[in-house]
Amino acid sequence: MTSPSFSVTAPGDVEAAVTAAVSTGIPAALSDLGTLVRIPGIAWPAFDQTQLVRSAAAVAELAEGTGVFDSVRVLRAAIPGTDEVGQPAILARRAARNGKPTILLYAHHDVQPPGADELWETPPFEPTVRDGRLYGRGAADDKAGIMAHIASIRAVAEALGDDLDLGIAMFIEGEEEYGSRSFAQFLTDNEDALRADAIVVADSGNWDSDTPGLTVSLRGAVRFTLTVRTLDHASHSGMFGGAVPDAMLATIRLLNTLWDENGSVAVEGLTVRDAATPEYSEETLRDETGLLPGVSPIGDGTILSRIWNKPSVTVIGVDATSVAAASNTLSPEATVVLSCRIAPGQSADDAYAALQAHLRAHVPFGAELSFSDVDLGNPFLVDTSGWAVGLVRGAMADGYGTAPVDLGIGGSIPFIADLVERFPGAEILVTGVEDPHSRAHSPNESLHLDTFRHAVATEALLLTRMNEITL
Structure with missing residues (x-):
């Protein structure tokens, strides 16, 4: 759909009714969000998988309760290349009427593991409000995205009643x-039910708690496990140290080649995107990240170019002898997990090949390397010329009371590439309810309550304005 026509009747009255319904519905939405946060649905196999079944059932009940969907189903899809199936997902749909478009609303109900409980000021799965924020694992990422969808649908249904002709799918x-892991297969299995003219992915963030952001670029992701071996068995570090390289020495020397003296990635073949970035100070970076006073930022160029448009490499896991079990031993093997973000415009396959080639070329002492558990996700760039982008920008400006900022995001949402491949005619709108202090994936994750209210108003206005479009 490239040139929809707009036929708006009494938009002031309609939108005023929708905005009022949003306002009155926020307490119930936050109560329902608290209920979801209490369910520790984590997809890691080490955690209780029945909690994801509970979480899916709770979301399905919320979708049913809106009264707008023709069908609400909890479904699973196969994980390609395995005998397993993925975690339960909710698929709801109502058919469009009278030539109106269809919008697909995406979010996710699983959450990150909580990490160490002692790092949380309040229990991770006990929603707690303080200082205008709701704390809890998933309070922002991404159960607030679910509730932004539910609350906006409730408001639009209440205000428009039988005049709601918009097609809505929710995944x-x-x-x-x-x-x-089962996302691409889920799209294949349910292609017709998911088909839409525009897709809202509510899993990103905003410029700050008062200023909305429309995500227009995302870095890609390359994650893999690297194992370094130098010995076929452990040896005495006193008897042979100084002549025999242990695996930890080789690993440290190898990893150090990934960055230059400034901390910029020094891997030949990883590309950089040339794009302007908004003003963003070191002071803001320190405030939003908790960077210690004596620690300097890394990299070169503008701060946002380092986060949005350049690659990064982070060691996110190490398996070696623990401090508690330390002994005078030359370790034969060390294993690390590398998480690499790649600039928009480069394929994940090419980036992984460049990283693998670099590590093999720089391995010290002839150590043996092996690569496993490779996970690749391509970056994403939004075509900002489409009709839906203009529509959502206007809804953001009215929902927040301030103009939105086009954002690049240093993080990755790899499945967006699957959406683009499966539904090439749909416009992808990446939005979110997080602000820079949400601490997604970290202890003390939280949702700024005013940001949530504005996000719900934005999405409700977007749905209302799409309801006025005739295809």
Whole structure:
């Protein structure tokens, strides 16, 4: 759909009614969000998988309760290349009427593991409000995205009644934090039910708690496990140290080649995107990240170019002898997990090939390398010239009371590439309810309550304005 026509009747009255319904519905939405946060649905196999079944059932009940959908189903899809199936997802749909478009609303109900309980000021699965924020694992990422969808649908249904002709599909995934392993198959299995003219992915963030952001670029992701071996068995570090390289020495020397003296990635073949970025100070970076006073930022160029448009490499896991079990031993093997973000415009396959080639070329002492558990996700760039982008920008400006900022995001949402491939004619709108202090994936994750209210108003206005479009 490239040139829809707009036929708006009494938009002031309609939108005023929708905005009023949003306002009165926020307490119930936050109560329902609290109920979802209490369910520790984590897709990692080490956690209780029945909690994801509970979480899916709770979301399905919320979707049924809106009264707008023709069908609400909890479904699973196969994980390609395995005998397993993915986690339960919710698929709801209502058919469009009278030539109106269809919008697909995406979020996910699974959450990150909480991490160490002692790092949380309040229990991670006990929603707690303080200082204008709701704390809890998933309070922002991404159960607030679910409730933004539910609350906006409730408001539009209440205000428009029988005049709601817009087609709405809702897809709430259950394993986004664990790699969306069955996502592509789910799209294949349910292509007709998911088909839409525009897709809202409510899993991103905003410029700040008062200023909305429309995400127009996302870095890609390359994650893999690297194992370094130098010995076929452990040896005495006193007897042979100084002549025999242990695996940890080789690993440290190898990893150090990935960055230059400034901390910029130094891997030949990883590309950089040339694009302007908004003003963003080191002071803001320190405030939003908790960077210690004596620690300097890394990289070069503008701060946002380093986060949005350049690659990064992070060691996110290490398996080696623990401090508690330390002994005078030359370790034969060390294993690390590398999480690499790649600039928009480069394929994940090419980036992984460049990383693998670099590590093989720089391996010290002839150590043996092996690569496993490879997970690749392509970056994403939004075509900002489409009709739906203009519509959502206007809704953001009215829902928040301030103009939106086009954002690049250093994080990745790899499954968006699957959406683009499966539905090439749909416009992708990446929005979110997070602000820079939400601490998604970290202890003390939280949702700024005013940001949530504005996000619901924005989506409700978007649905209302799409309801005025005739295809």
